[in-house]
Amino acid sequence: MTHLLKSTPLPAAVLLLLAIFATAQITNEITFDTTFPFYVGNARMPPGTYRVTQVRNVDFLLLIEDANESHSAFIEFTPTHADSPHPQTDVTFNRYGKVDFLSQLWIQGQSYGMQMLPGKAEELAAKSATVSRHSVPGRSGG
Numbered sequence: 292m293t294h295l296l297k298s299t300p301l302p303a304a305v306l307l308l309l310a311i312f313a314t315a316q317i318t319n320e321i322t323f324d325t326t327f328p329f330y331v332g333n334a335r336m337p338p339g340t341y342r343v344t345q346v347r348n349v350d351f352l353l354l355i356e357d358a359n360e361s362h363s364a365f366i367e368f369t370p371t372h373a374d375s376p377h378p379q380t381d382v383t384f385n386r387y388g389k390v391d392f393l394s395q396l397w398i399q400g401q402s403y404g405m406q407m408l409p410g411k412a413e414e415l416a417a418k419s420a421t422v423s424r425h426s427v428p429g430r431s432g433g
């Protein structure tokens with residue numbers, strides 16, 4: 292009986308992580324527009340309309356590409372949690388000085404979102420400037 296009680300937290304933690312991953316997914320795609328250039332990891336993206344899709348059969352990896360597919364990048368993410376469901380789909384950026392980096396994706400009605408893992412460019416920018424956050428509206432569907 293004591294062995295059962297000691298081993299119960301591990302399966303519970305695994306189930307919780309699976310539940311988080313199951314909810315922190317993009318069903319089809321998210322689209323958004325920017326009027327400013329930004330980085331996805333270490334890839335610089337020009338202003339424009341973008342589509343975000345989750346890479347099939349690869350956990351925690353997203354593809355971000357512009358509307359005409361001339362700029363694209365893959366980025367890893369980790370699930371993140373909010374205290375309440377997000378009121379709208381939005382895309383959050385970290386700004387260091389005048390440089391923006393894709394930071395988070397939130398889907399309307401979900402408490403779980405996606406936190407992008409910073410690339411080397413963002414890590415360097417963070418050393419020389421303080422971060423401010425801003426968001427643009429996104430559209431779910433596709």
